Amino acid sequence: MNPHMQASQEDEALVFRLAGFWIRTLAYLMDLIVVSALSYLLVTPFFSVFGLEVTWRVLTVTFFYIGLIGSLYFIVMTKVLGQTLGKMLFGLRVVKADGTPLDWGTAIFREGVGRFLAQYVFHIGYIWVAFHPRKKGWHDYIADTYVVYDKEEEKRMQVRLGVSEQ
Template sequence: MTLVAHALPDGAKVQEYAGFWLRVVASLLDSVVVFILQLVCGGILIASGGLLGGLDSADGTVAMVTWLFTTVLGLAYYVIFTGSCGQTLGKMALRIKVIRKDGGDLGYGGATLRETIGKFVSGIILGIGYLMVAFDERKQGLHDKIAGSYVVKL
């Protein structure tokens, strides 16, 4: 078994790429966090819609507004955490991080590309973009290749 690593620009530190199963567990942890966040915030929105009387549940407006809000909330979770520090809560727990190919922080632009368009494309092709992580030499999924990123162990 060979060690797959990424040399940072200063050459001082070599980091090992995070593999498929480690990333799956981090993703599952993030899914739980996002689900709870969406459940709580969606519940508050539904309750406030009924209290304010401005949203009519009979025509589906409350459901549509709640769906839109919780979808944006989920995307914001991934983009904000990945853009600000390269780690979602799941990645923090497993000590892995998303970085640019040159070893720098991904930033909000790269995180937005990776977490929205990149992951959409990875998923729409029957999840093959995600499965690429298991077989790629640098452990990159299609979304990583699109954004020019790696996921490394800390």
């Protein structure tokens, strides 16, 4: 293989289209629906089975488990698939700065610590994406990640567009 061709392909592999604020917000809202449904399905049966009444103590424990379910959802989906269901729906993916998939440490740091920081001060860490030239939120900064359009999804769309024109 021509070495110039190989370098060209490597350069091309690092060319991604960055996902902006609104598409990421829509994906996140879809993920919140998924997490809410999962939480409802996993937590609600305990109220019936154990005959629990709604008290502050029960609500505190419930919110803890809902937070845990949400954190696990974001960490596992982002690590294993590179995207959550919301990101899948909109053709987005999370990658490291070098374009490679996230390892467990990066996924846990981004989705655990990073999301906590991004949400902590009135979600400013998420809103930051709208104003940053590289579309990075606080959680992207600390984990050195990007949310990009999935190249495979874009290729499928290009093929579909090409077929529909014929």
